[in-house]
Amino acid sequence: FVQTTESVLGPDGKPMPSFWIGKFELTQEEYQALIGKNPATFKAPRNPVENISPMEAEAFCRVLTDREQEAGRLPPGHEYRLPFQAEWLYAGLGGTRGQAGGPNVVAADAVAWHKGNSEGMTHPVGGKQPNALGIFDMAGNVAEIYQDRYDKPNDDGDFHACGGVGYNSRFYPVDSALRGSLRNWVANAEVGFRVLLARPVPPAADQATR
Numbered sequence: 001f002v003q004t005t006e007s008v009l010g011p012d013g014k015p016m017p018s019f020w021i022g023k024f025e026l027t028q029e030e031y032q033a034l035i036g037k038n039p040a041t042f043k044a045p046r047n048p049v050e051n052i053s054p055m056e057a058e059a060f061c062r063v064l065t066d067r068e069q070e071a072g073r074l075p076p077g078h079e080y081r082l083p084f085q086a087e088w089l090y091a092g093l094g095g096t097r098g099q100a101g102g103p104n105v106v107a108a109d110a111v112a113w114h115k116g117n118s119e120g121m122t123h124p125v126g127g128k129q130p131n132a133l134g135i136f137d138m139a140g141n142v143a144e145i146y147q148d149r150y151d152k153p154n155d156d157g158d159f160h161a162c163g164g165v166g167y168n169s170r171f172y173p174v175d176s177a178l179r180g181s182l183r184n185w186v187a188n189a190e191v192g193f194r195v196l197l198a199r200p201v202p203p204a205a206d207q208a209t210r
Contacts, residue, residue: 112140
């Protein structure tokens with residue numbers, strides 16, 4: 001995990017606590033060790049777990065929190081969860097607010113597995129260059145599920161937002177406006193997740209974003 005030292009603004013516009021975020025996308029061996037199964041399409045222990053739904057990603061975080069609390073390894077008042085978009089972007093930009101021409105403007109092949117170099121499959125996490133915070137694969141390998149709900153007009157609201165791009169998509173820099181969504185119970189072979197450790201967010205912050 002990598003710790004941030006600066007709070008970011010949540011979906012409600014209020015500061016959120018500092019947090020620790022995984023250096024790597026969650027791997028298949030980590031998911032299987034806790035949940036007892038491996039749903040990934042591209043089976044390899046150190047590849048990111050994918051073919052996962054937002055509900056399954058949230059369930060993993062709850063089980064991990066319970067296990068670490070029982071073992072006495074969790075800081076008091078903290079929980080594991082998915083990152084909000086604001087947290088994910090802050091971490092993905094190497095601890096900056098980010099703007100065009102900033103540290104995120106890099107050679108795609110150096111930092112990401114994308115459609116142009118992945119050969120249509122995922123790859124072991126950490127195989128490309130990290131960003132300024134030492135975090136890997138924020139711009140490729142798999143897209144990642146956010147904590148944020150995604151509010152789609154004329155829909156039932158049962159969506160999670162997703163950030164980044166996967167192995168079968170064009171490369172986009174982390175600070176691009178690109179964002180996707182996934183129904184809470186739908187799995188996708190190009191989508192995985194990254195775990196974040198922080199104090200619980202006030203309920204008002206856990207709201208839908210467009």
